[in-house]
Amino acid sequence: MLLQLQNHLSQNLPFLQDKKLLLAVSGGVDSMVLTHLFKALNYNIAIAHCNFNLRGEESDGDENFIKNYAQDNDIEIFVTHFNTVSFAEDAKLSIQMAARQLRYAWFQELIQEKGFDYLLTAHHLDDSIETFLINFTRGTGLEGLTGIPQQNDIIIRPLLSFTRAEIESYAEENNIKWREDSSNVSDKYMRNKLRHDIIPVLKSMNTDFNGSFKETLQHLQQAQSLVEDASVLVYKQVVTEVEGQKHINIEQLLRLPNYQAYLYQWLKPFGFTAWNDIYKLPNAQSGKQVNTDEYRLLKNRENLILEPLQQQDSNVYKIEEGQSDIATPIQLHFQKTTIVPEKSSKNEIFVNNELIKFPLFVRKWREGDYFYPFGMNGKKKKVSKFFKDEKMSLSEKENTWLLCSGNNIIWIIGRRADERYKVTENTTQILKIELL
Template identity: 45%
Template structure:
């Protein structure tokens, strides 16, 4: 197995031998075999261990075992404890999904802090078979059926080539020690039902099922690559507008795709949208209809679907305490400075001259809300903010990004767009306040 392992590394991960590697070690037979293979192959490894505190003394004993192994082999080890049960409750996740999230967040933290080039995990061919059937039962589509990837960004799984039987045989031949996880025998988990009931039956009926599945998944992966390349070319044509914060997809162009159902799901799934019918129905929904994934929002706005990151949709609120100050807002600065009245100039998109006696500090920068109104400079009378935005032909997303400068909740300035006539300085102004937006609007 060592020879096959080194050949596999040379053929598929040739640079790994010269990299700084973080090895995930639970103490189970799979990770202990991977650790032994890495040591015998002279890899530059450190160890990461997660104590999820799910099995009491048994979890602590696993941790002590891994720490002792690292000490005996002069390896750096990073171990952390997690209140997994509390994390499950707070985030409404299954135990397995919570542990997975905590584990990979821990790996990310270590990789960033200690500059590891790669993280190795001990997933093997039997894990891949189990994952195939779990995804098949969930109706996950082609992405779920191609199996666990050998490499996903910085995470490498060099044991996917080997079966659990081969791993156990190697451990026995090399007299390795490992820890048994009692939860692996529990039928409370879906994967354990597959592992202890379905998999043995399948292997009895089809002894070569793992090899057959690996061949099938290779074919599926080739088909997936071909399909993804085609879909990317198609969707480049339906994007009307794109920048770092949002993308606009033409509804009419999407409707011309045939069959639409085959195209729309792979387009948006990479942004976390997994409800097929919800996506499909959004195409013909009324303006303002939104759907959400964990990371993104997708909005129907007249003739387009607008995709944005959720962080961009949050309400904004910040106080400005002093007259002579500068505040940082997103990628630009807002400068406030008291000037001699003789410096009075003409207000524009980026500069505002206010009568300081007409405003009261602290001023507030915030996103707009229903009911906001102001008295636009250059116009007569009061105007609701919603009507002003409509006149400006702003999309729903664009409206959500507009900031208002307010005094006692009265709108002084729609930043970068229009000031309120009530607060503007004039020749009678005694105390002049100049506000500049730097590096922002053109």
């Protein structure tokens, strides 16, 4: 096994040589063999051990066992303790998920503080089989059937090509001691039930089940790679990125033979799970949306718009008389002038300063707001109707600010001024207001 690993590392993970490696070590046979192998191959390693305080004296026994091993073998060791049960309750997570979050957050801190290059874990082929079956049972996309990846950024799993039996056999042949985790016997966890009840039946049906599964994984990983390549190519044709948003052109999307598969590939990194709702969105009414905790997918007229969710600002910002500039919530510049150009941009207005009552206010629009659009000869219009006529998306409406004098709207900023404050031939005081 040592020679097999050495060949595997030189062919597939040569960049680990001469790097500073942090090994996640629980004390079980897998992580103890991982540590033994990398020490035997003279890699620069250190041990990280988490005591989750879940098994009382047994957890403390694991910690002491690993400390003694590190001392006997002159390996640097880092140990931390977690109140896993309390964290799981506060975060409303299962014990397993809580432990996972705690340990990887700590590993990341160690890596940054101590300058490690990579984190190595002892996942092996049987772990990959179990992960495949868990995902298959719960329902998943193709990527969920590709097993555990050999590398995720700085996390490396060098033992994925070896079985649990091979690892245990190597430990026995080389007199490597390890600790048995009593929780591995319990079938209350899905992974253990698969390990004890389901996988032995599959292996009884195929004596080379591990070899067949490894070959199947390779085919699935190749298929996933093809899917990702196709997804990137089509993405460039269908999606445009605009000021932090991703605009998915609906017409081009619906021309694709299986547009749902592309939506899944593009949107899965953003935490979406309501896939049936997402697949219906291209044919839904404008304004329909599907949200995650951090992102929104919004149906606009011609596009599906993916954008981060923003906290809506309900504040009202005051502008005192004589102020020339404000920076919050947007940048506005105020300047008295005597000249009104024949043509002005949408980012500036010229108003009759005598009609304005200070302080002015900047705020978001509210239901029931109305104004008298410039150029419409004094006709009153609801702001909501103006937005609709302008064919503004929901996100555009949410990001639009109003400049007000008392209860009157002077300017839908960047969109349309109010007729009541326009400059006429009788105006003697002109105020230029510019959106920077």
